[in-house]
Amino acid sequence: MLQRTIRTAIKAQGVGVHSGKSVKIFLKPAPPNTGIVFRRIDLDPVVEIPASVHHVVDTALCTCIGYQGQSVNTVEHIMSALAAFSIDNLHIDITDKEIPIMDGSAAQFIFLLQAAGVVDQPVQRQYFVVKKTVSITDEQSGAVATLSPFNGYRIDITIDYDHPDIPDKCSNAVFDFSLTEFVRRVARSRTFGFLSDYNSLRKKGMALGSSLNNSICLDDAAVMNRDGLRFFDELVRHKILDAVGDHYLLGYPLQGFFKGFKTGHAMNNRLLLAVLSDPDAWEIKHANELGWNV
Ligand SMILES: [Zn+2]
Structure with missing residues (x-):
């Protein structure tokens, strides 16, 4: 029942279901007690958006989280895959404001996490x-x-x-x-x-x-x-x-x-x-x- 992150960094590319834009995401290991943190690396300076219920800013068509005036849309499918593996700590770098839709399910995020591998960290999960x-x-x-x-x-x-x-x-x-x-x-x-x-x-x-x-x-x-x-x-x-x-x-x-x-x-x-x-x-x-x- 220790905290978890991924073993190695891994990337994927797809389109945003609402924006229609091509977007890349990079999943990277993060230290214990980091939580799940989205990072808008297309912005200068980079804006970090912690995955938190308190940061939900729109729920009309997807779950959108925002922080410091910036946002990331459609986080729910990748978050479900992270929940499935009990990943506690992860950086998700993204090149636009929407997580790619992939095939509309969580299957490809599950595949990515399996490919990256999951590792325990020496801190108890809560x-x-x-x-x-x-x-x-x-x-x-x-x-x-x-x-x-x-x-x-x-x-x-x-x-x-x-x-x-x-x-x-x-x-x-x-x-x-x-x-x-x-x-x-x-x-x-x-x-x-x-x-x-x-x-x-x-x-x-x-x-x-x-x-x-x-x-x-x-x-x-x-x-x-x-x-x-x-x-x-x-x-x-x-x-x-x-x-x-x-x-x-x-x-x-x-x-x-x-x-x-x-x-x-x-x-x-x-x-x-x-x-x-x-x-x-x-x-x-x-x-x-x-x-x-x-
Ligand atoms: Zn959905």
């Missing part, structure tokens, strides 16, 4: 432990998000879209967190959107890098991607992927039970801030204080 149930609702959408005490990390998400190609059986999934299960069940699930939204976003100069190569797109009748879905319930699995990434912005692995109905990045962030605002609802503990046999 955990974010939920002590009390906290729930929030969104009156307009009917969305509900709840975090409760739990011996482990469990996610239970229900989506609710009125669409002929999203039947009820695809609308709920429960996930008990582990690296193996994340890689097997969640990591390959892709981001998704609707053709009607896509057309209006393009008119506003967004979703410029989006394509059927990096997103599931649904028109009024069906999934448009020629090869279909990777899992019959890929959409709700991707919601789990996003939640894992958003939760990792707490700065510690989560010990708790997240239940979400119609949730997305905005509700994920609002819930974490609601929990943090109540000092009785959470505590930070070392692994040996959790009653684990370590």
Whole structure:
């Protein structure tokens, strides 16, 4: 239960799903207690943006974090891969303001981390432990998000879209967190959107890098991607992927039970801030204080 970083630096290149621009990222080992830190190396001087729930500045289409007037968009998929490997400390150097979308899932970030290797560091990891149930609702959408005490990390998400190609059986999934299960069940699930939204976003100069190569797109009748879905319930699995990434912005692995109905990045962030605002609802503990046999 020691802190972790990667063994060797590694790089990747792709396009930003909203900017459409080509961007490079460089993952580099970082010392204990650094946390995950994005560095905008295209700026002079370089701006460091710590991956923190307190630095979330926009959740409309992705999770965007900002600091000192600069930002980095679409951090949730790489954050979910880092959560999967329990990487505590990492520098992520980036040449633009958006993490590349890759294939729309976390699979290529998982591959990168496997290639880089993971190493323990001689400092104990700490955990974010939920002590009390906290729930929030969104009156307009009917969305509900709840975090409760739990011996482990469990996610239970229900989506609710009125669409002929999203039947009820695809609308709920429960996930008990582990690296193996994340890689097997969640990591390959892709981001998704609707053709009607896509057309209006393009008119506003967004979703410029989006394509059927990096997103599931649904028109009024069906999934448009020629090869279909990777899992019959890929959409709700991707919601789990996003939640894992958003939760990792707490700065510690989560010990708790997240239940979400119609949730997305905005509700994920609002819930974490609601929990943090109540000092009785959470505590930070070392692994040996959790009653684990370590
Ligand atoms: Zn996503």
